[in-house]
Amino acid sequence: MNANHKSDFRKISIKRLNFVALFSKYSKNKRVIQKLKSIIHTNDAKNILLYIPLDIEVDIKPLINELRREKKIVYVPFMEDDSFKIVKYRLPLHKKKFNIKEPTNSFLKPKKIDLAVVPIVGIDVLNKRIGFGKGMYDRFFHRLKYRPKIVFIQLELCKSKEILSDNYDIEADYIITG
Template identity: 70%
Template sequence: MKNNHKGDFRKSCIKKLEFISLFSKYYKNKIIVKKLEKFIKESESKNILLYIPLGIEVDVRPLIKTLRKKKNINVYVPFMEADSFKIVKYRLPLNRKKFNILEPNNSFLKPNKIDVAVVPVVGIDSLNKRIGYGKGMYDRFFDRLSYKPTIIFTQLILCKSKEVLSDNYDIQADYIITN
């Protein structure tokens, strides 16, 4: 029964996110990116996992651009592999892959530990656990890490359930940044 609720909640959040006006989206993105930049600077994080956004996700590309100019910061993004992903250094060109996601080319360099992981969410439940697109890629990725980075969820508008919809393997946020 819980999974049915989770699916319905996911659909309603996606609907809300799809109907944000372009002006509103632009404004919300700017606010959230500024908050992320401030957090990264204050935490003195050096290895940052970001993502290449889909249309309903917070557009972190301006943050990627800013961070890449800093000599002491490494920017990583997911590279889909099997049922999850590995992290690769962000670099151009980007290629369109499965689920219409853009990715850089594969990299064989193993990054140091990531300090901060910025993760897009469709919604969150009452435990601040992630409701994503339902593929479980982020959950598997973090489950396979031997350490726990600081996890920040981003969302254009907060879509939060009053119920527990997550499973015990769903990842939980240390921070949630929305507008």
């Protein structure tokens, strides 16, 4: 695999997602969130890993609030070293490395997550995740002692016709796009 090709695909995908975010984000967010709610309900997920969205990602903040009202336990990534740990979602959020917002650190051991919702920059022909290139999600799931259901979400599908992934790149059980 040519590393330059993966980074080229990532750049093209990010450019495309920025364009989509400018012109049709609202309607795509609604479609993705409706499909995601169905998957959460179908899997009877109670402990859910979500994320704090960047501008080019599906805005799941309304879903976070809805799930918390339903007494689901919502976790989000908290960057730590070369990966992240999961912490309970709570306010206030603080802007950290890579312009990502996070709640404050939690020292409580999280419960086993049932379902993980993972933002993607794209996928390759094997349906493996292409992210922002830091490998944080790959390391997180590799270190996890179990495998929850994994859902990739994206405003618009960016898929390569070639194999761009490495053997450690994660795969999803579901892929939802707007």
